[in-house]
Amino acid sequence: xxxxxxxxxxxxxxxxxxxxxxxxxxxxxxxxxxxxxxxxxxxxxxxxxxxxxxxxxxxxxxxxxxxxxxxxxxxxxxxxxxxxxxxxxxxxxxxxxxxxxxxxxxxxxxxxxxxxxxxxxxxxxxxxxxxxxxxxxxxxxxxxxxxxxxxxxxxxxxxxxxxxxxxxxxxxxxxxxxxxxxxxxxxxxxxxxxxxxxxxxxxxxxxxxxxxxxxxxxxxxxxxxxxxxxxxxxxxxxxxxxxxxxxxxxxxxxxxxxxxxxxxxxxxxxxxxxxxxxxxxxxxxxxxxxxxxxxxxxxxxxxxxxxxxxxxxxxxxxxxxxxxxxxxxxxxxxxxxxxxxxxxxxxxxxxxxxxxxxxxxxxxxxxx
Amino acid sequence: xxxxxxxxxxxxxxxxxxxxxxxxxxxxxxxxxxxxxxxxxxxxxxxxxxxxxxxxxxxxxxxxxxxxxxxxxxxxxxxxxxxxxxxxxxxxxxxxxxxxxxxxxxxxxxxxxxxxxxxxxxxxxxxxxxxxxxxxxxxxxxxxxxxxxxxxxxxxxxxxxxxxxxxxxxxxxxxxxxxxxxxxxxxxxxxxxxxxxxxxxxxxxxxxxxxxxxxxxxxxxxx
Numbered sequence: 001x002x003x004x005x006x007x008x009x010x011x012x013x014x015x016x017x018x019x020x021x022x023x024x025x026x027x028x029x030x031x032x033x034x035x036x037x038x039x040x041x042x043x044x045x046x047x048x049x050x051x052x053x054x055x056x057x058x059x060x061x062x063x064x065x066x067x068x069x070x071x072x073x074x075x076x077x078x079x080x081x082x083x084x085x086x087x088x089x090x091x092x093x094x095x096x097x098x099x100x101x102x103x104x105x106x107x108x109x110x111x112x113x114x115x116x117x118x119x120x121x122x123x124x125x126x127x128x129x130x131x132x133x134x135x136x137x138x139x140x141x142x143x144x145x146x147x148x149x150x151x152x153x154x155x156x157x158x159x160x161x162x163x164x165x166x167x168x169x170x171x172x173x174x175x176x177x178x179x180x181x182x183x184x185x186x187x188x189x190x191x192x193x194x195x196x197x198x199x200x201x202x203x204x205x206x207x208x209x210x211x212x213x214x215x216x217x218x219x220x221x222x223x224x225x226x227x228x229x230x231x232x233x234x235x236x237x238x239x240x241x242x243x244x245x246x247x248x249x250x251x252x253x254x255x256x257x258x259x260x261x262x263x264x265x266x267x268x269x270x271x272x273x274x275x276x277x278x279x280x281x282x283x284x285x286x287x288x289x290x291x292x293x294x295x296x297x298x299x300x301x302x303x304x305x306x307x308x309x310x311x312x313x314x315x316x317x318x319x320x321x322x323x324x325x326x327x328x329x330x331x332x333x334x335x336x337x338x339x340x341x342x343x344x345x346x347x348x349x350x351x352x353x354x355x356x357x358x359x360x361x362x363x364x365x366x367x368x
Numbered sequence: 369x370x371x372x373x374x375x376x377x378x379x380x381x382x383x384x385x386x387x388x389x390x391x392x393x394x395x396x397x398x399x400x401x402x403x404x405x406x407x408x409x410x411x412x413x414x415x416x417x418x419x420x421x422x423x424x425x426x427x428x429x430x431x432x433x434x435x436x437x438x439x440x441x442x443x444x445x446x447x448x449x450x451x452x453x454x455x456x457x458x459x460x461x462x463x464x465x466x467x468x469x470x471x472x473x474x475x476x477x478x479x480x481x482x483x484x485x486x487x488x489x490x491x492x493x494x495x496x497x498x499x500x501x502x503x504x505x506x507x508x509x510x511x512x513x514x515x516x517x518x519x520x521x522x523x524x525x526x527x528x529x530x531x532x533x534x535x536x537x538x539x540x541x542x543x544x545x546x547x548x549x550x551x552x553x554x555x556x557x558x559x560x561x562x563x564x565x566x567x568x569x570x571x572x573x574x575x576x577x578x579x580x581x582x583x584x585x586x587x588x589x590x591x
Contacts, residue, residue, distance in 0.1 A: 001470045002483060013465050277461045280424055281475035282450020282526065362416075362425040365461060 007294040010267070021263040022302040025344055028256030029307020029337045032249040034314040036333045039245035041173065041326040043232055048172045050231050052118055053092075055200035056209050058231055059216065062224040066237040068096045068106075071195045072223060080199060080216065085207035090114050091196030093186035097156065102145060106178030107156070109186020109196075117200075118180055124166030126150050133185055136162035139176030140169040154179075156189055173326040201225075253340055256303070260348025264296055268352040275356055276364025289353045293346070300345030304338055311337070373529060373562050374398035374421055379430035381416055381585075390416040391427065392585035400529070403556045403563040405576035413585040414566040415534050421564060422453050422532045435529050450475060454523030454561075458535035460515040462507045468494060468518050469503040475525040493521040497551060513544030520551060524559065531555070533565040537572050549575040 011018045050058070059080065060070035080089045093109035108118060115129050115137075127150035130137050136154055138146070143164075148154055152164045162181065170176055187193050203209050213225040226234050233239070268275070278288055312329065319327035379394040390413040398404050406414045419425040420432055423445040432439040435452040442448055454475075462471045472490035481489065494500045497517040502510060510518060516536060523531050533552065537545030553575055556563045565576060573579045581589040 001466075001473050001487075003477065006466075006470075006477075009465050273461065274463060277457075277463075278474070279446070280422070280449060280455045280461075281522065282446055282448075283475075283477065284446040287478060360425070362419040365424070365457060 003291070004294070007291055007298060010291070011295055011298060014267075017263060017266070018299060021259055021299050022306055024259035025256045025300055025303025025341060026306025026310055028252040028259075028344065029304055029341055030310035030314055031252035032340050033307060033311025033333055033337050034318065035245035035248050036336060037311070037315050037329060038318070038325055039242050040330050040333060041328060042238060042241055045172050045174045045326065046232050046235065046238055048170075049094075049118075049174060050228050052172075053200045053228070054117065054202060055088075055228055056203045056207075057201040057213060058226050058228055059199040059201065059223050060197065060226070062222055066235045067094050067197055070197045071192055072197075072199065074194050074196050076220065076223065077196070077199055079220070080201060083212060083215065085203050085209070085212045086201055087204045087207075088202040089199055090117075091183060091199050092117075093183060093190055093192060093197045095186060095190035095192075095197065097189060099146075099156070105142070105156075106174055107186055107189055108175070108178060108180045109183045109190075110180065111183050115180065118175060119168055119170065124168040127164070127166030130165050130180060130182060133182055134162055135165045136179045136181050136185075137166040137168055138164055138179040140167055141173070141177040142179055143167045145177065160189060249340075253344065256340075256344045257347050260296060260299060260344050261351055263299070264292060264349050264352035265355065267295070268292065268355055272359060272364050273366075275359050276361045276366075279359070279361035280365055285357055288356055292353050292356060293349050296345040296349035296352075297342075300341040300348075303344070304341035307337060307341065308334065371400050372397050373400045373402075373435055374564070375431075375433040376417075376420070377431040379417070379420060379427050379432065381413070381420065381425070381427045389585050391420070391430075394430070394585070394587060396580070396587065398562060398564060400562055401556065401560050402578060403553065403565070403576045404578045404580060405565045405567060405573035406580045406582055407567055407570065407573040408582035408588075409568060412582045414582050417582070418532050418534050418564065418566050421530070422455060423448050450478065451526055452529055454525070454528040454531045456516070456519050456523050456531065456533040456536045458538040460512075460519040460539075462515060462518060462522070464507045467504050467506055468499055468510065468521075471507065471518060472521045472525055475522060479526055490521070490525070493524050494518075496524070496555075497521045511544075512540050513547060516540060516544070516548050517551065520548070520555070524555065524561075527559075528561065530562045530564065533563065535567055536565065537567070537569070545572065 059072065059076065060067055061072050064070045074091055077089050077091050080086060090111065095107050097105050097107060099105050110117065112131050124137055125140065138148060143149065146154065148164050150164055150166060154162045154164055156162055187195065203212060209227065216223060216225050275288055316327050319325045374396065376394055376396040379391050381391040382389050394417060406417065408414050416425065420427055421434055423439050423442065426440065437448055463474065469487065469490050472493055473486050476486040491500065491503060494503050497520050499514060499517055499521065502514060507515060537548050540548065549572060552563055552565070555561055567573050580587055
């Protein structure tokens with residue numbers, strides 16, 4: 001008989017309890033996977049848009065929740081272009097509107113000549129790029145959601161009808177579930193005539209971007225200049241979602257830990273006499289502790305497998321009900337989930353192990 | 369004359385903050401291959417004495433030398449218990465979810481035996497106690513007598529020099545009890561194992577070569 005088979009037999013003594021414990025851990029792991037996957041995908045989608053903009057700095061309104069709430073005067077673009085450090089500066093609008101059953105439809109407004117910023121050099125999957133006012137390109141997800149194809153008309157509000165010129169697929173959930181219109185159309189839709197959400201600055205090769213940021217902020221006190229790489233950290237909505245994901249994950253971890261601990265404590269209490277016997281027949285306490293850790297690790301491993309399955313199913317179900325969320329999975333999330341199941345196993349066995357180390361064999365062998 | 373394998377000097381042990389004096393100045397010597405029975409009424413301290421000899425409990429004062437080890441100074445009591453002594457308890461204390469063969473292998477964890485050697489040895493021990501045909505049976509499937517024979521096989525797992533038996537027939541009918549006592553006598557002779565048996569029954573004690581009477585934590589008489 002191997003040590004592992006002894007551990008497995010111990011767990012099989014009370015199959016229902018072991019299964020329920022693993023399911024408990026699994027639910028905790030599934031919550032971690034689901035929330036962290038969404039948070040990671042959200043961050044990546046945001047960062048992807050910023051990376052597509054190919055700018056060093058992003059200028060937006062000071063003290064706003066996120067870029068969709070930002071509104072700055074379009075004339076700032078010309079002012080900013082005057083700095084010698086600036087290679088290129090352009091404005092864009094990112095706004096969120098509600099359409100009938102769809103609570104959130106993202107609209108990206110940009111000059112048609114800068115359209116490649118979002119789409120790269122690739123052509124739309126279907127149709128062609130926008131050139132004029134009254135035209136819209138929509139993402140593949142949006143085309144499914146609104147059942148629109150090229151040449152169809154799309155209503156984005158009262159008397160705001162747009163002709164769908166093309167359908168694109170970027171792999172970015174925000175872009176693919178939204179639409180791209182000319183900057184002027186976006187300004188009308190968002191009621192931001194003469195204004196933009198943000199100005200993207202592409203600085204010259206050896207420009208001192210820190211100095212440039214300071215100069216802009218001093219000259220125009222209502223503007224906030226953010227490095228592209230720091231942009232995600234300044235978006236309060238993203239930060240809240242990240243925080244929310246971690247809080248729920250931590251809650252799930254704590255509950256999972258208590259479940260493991262409860263099971264192992266019950267198991268150790270029930271086996272007090274047996275532990276005394278093992279000590280009496282010459283087992284070292286270290287070996288008994290190893291047995292308890294082993295039981296805990298196996299419960300954690302089964303819980304991890306259950307959690308991965310539930311987590312994937314959960315992400316797929318939730319992603320299917322939301323247009324802004326990708327159902328893409330990341331190795332890092334699963335590694336975090338694996339670490340969580342390991343930590344749950346180790347921490348959950350701490351008190352039972354401590355309890356075992358305090359068992360006096362002479363008393364334990366008479367324990368009823 | 370055999371060597372002394374157990375030597376106890378002025379052993380005392382109290383419980384409940386000194387209210388209960390379980391052992392009150394015990395002096396005892398047991399020779400190798402002896403079969404000693406310790407007899408006395410419930411609460412006279414005989415099981416406590418057995419626990420001291422087996423390194424399961426520590427005295428308040430006195431000295432305990434077993435198989436050349438000073439147990440009060442012994443750092444590795446687990447190794448001592450594993451290799452020098454084997455325990456048999458009244459309630460057999462077997463692991464119910466394991467088979468007879470697996471129960472005998474439990475003390476062999478940590479020994480130098482390979483898995484197959486441990487299995488072979490466990491089978492040989494089950495043969496010795498007449499349980500080879502029940503080796504795959506789980507503990508609840510065995511009768512009380514069979515369980516106690518299995519406990520004897522487990523006690524012999526690491527070929528100990530001493531077997532400590534605490535009321536080994538206390539839970540058995542007369543016939544099964546006699547069989548266990550004959551088995552213990554056989555082991556004492558064939559395996560040359562020193563046997564210390566604790567009982568409250570005179571008829572059981574008679575199976576031993578030497579009988580020690582205990583009362584109120586003291587050795588009262590020796591036959």
